[in-house]
Amino acid sequence: MRCNTLDEIVGEVLRLIGEERSMHPESGAEFLFRGESKNYKSDSDSDILDTAFQSYLDRTGLQEYERQLYENALRFNVASFEDDQTMVERIARMQHYGLPTRFCDVTVNALLSTHFACGGGERDLANRDNGRDGFIRIIKIAEHKMKSFGSDTIQAIAHLPLVDAWKVKPLEFDGLGYLSYEIRNNRPGFYTEKMVPEVGEQLRHDIQHVWAFRPMMNSRRISKQDGMFLAFGCGDEKKPLQPTFSPSDYENELAPSYGIKQIGYVQIAANAKNRIREQLRLFGMPGELVYPELSNVCDELKIRFEEIKKGEEK
Secondary structure: OEEOOHHHHHHHHHHHHHHHHHHOOOOOOEEEEEEEOOOOOOOOOOOOOOOOOOOHHHHHOOHHHHHHHHHHHHHHOHHHHOOOOOHHHHHHHHHHOOOOOOEEEEEOOHHHHHHHHOOOOOOOHHHHOOOOOEEEEEEEEOHHHEEEOOOHHHHHHHHHHHOOHHHOOOOOOOOOHHHHHHHHHHOOOOOOOOOOHHHHHHHHHHOOOEEEEEOOOOOHHHHHOOEEEEEEOOOHHHOOOOOOOOHHHHOOOOOOOOOEEEEEEEEEOHHHHHHHHHHHHOOOOOHHHHOOOHHHHHHHHHHHHHHHHHHHHO
């Protein structure tokens, strides 16, 4: 079903979640949403949206430049990160401003994901009205796959940009020694595998999976977007994971996406995006509130009135 109105979208979201709860009742599981303005794996909007997706870093293929991306973002904008106390906070901030990282933003707010699926994240009218169908992924997270932003696993994934690929070997004993060194520079109480072998073994296992976590609400943008993140680990030599987010891998403890699955998606007709964005405004979801910084507010207002002008000229 291709949705053309906001009420159709809401109905489809509730239907899919209702069916999942009925068929697979699970205490503590949460449902998250990710809005995408197009099907990134296909030029045809009629294709089925694959369950698999990646972090922005993996999707752009820039893994080998991970360290340079991080260091230059920090070097040229050091004042933007002066209040961040941990690498998790830094990486989360960089991701929210469009830098390719291992974090992937999701939200607990279905209306917000609709905003992004309708092109609300694009900063010019041409990209916003891209002529492509939008999609809302509906993702189920098992309780055991939710981590604290301060957990060793999330901290380790956040520190991966500081370590060269050949120094990361989660299949070997003490294969995260270099990574542990970088983490201890920022977190002295962090245990290495040589200190506590069972802790290190668990970390080597965890870093080869995808996890969900709630970030510190240390920026207006993250707060306004009801932000949460998926954190993508890596394989040997920082090779990208191949998570499927499929129902079959949900129960497979060896699968990278164990405990996380896409239960379905909502498809939004390309020619309905503008109308749905206007409907969202009636429910307190104007774009200028989603990106609250002045530059983005100005961009949003410019696009909004370009849309009005475009409609009047028809």
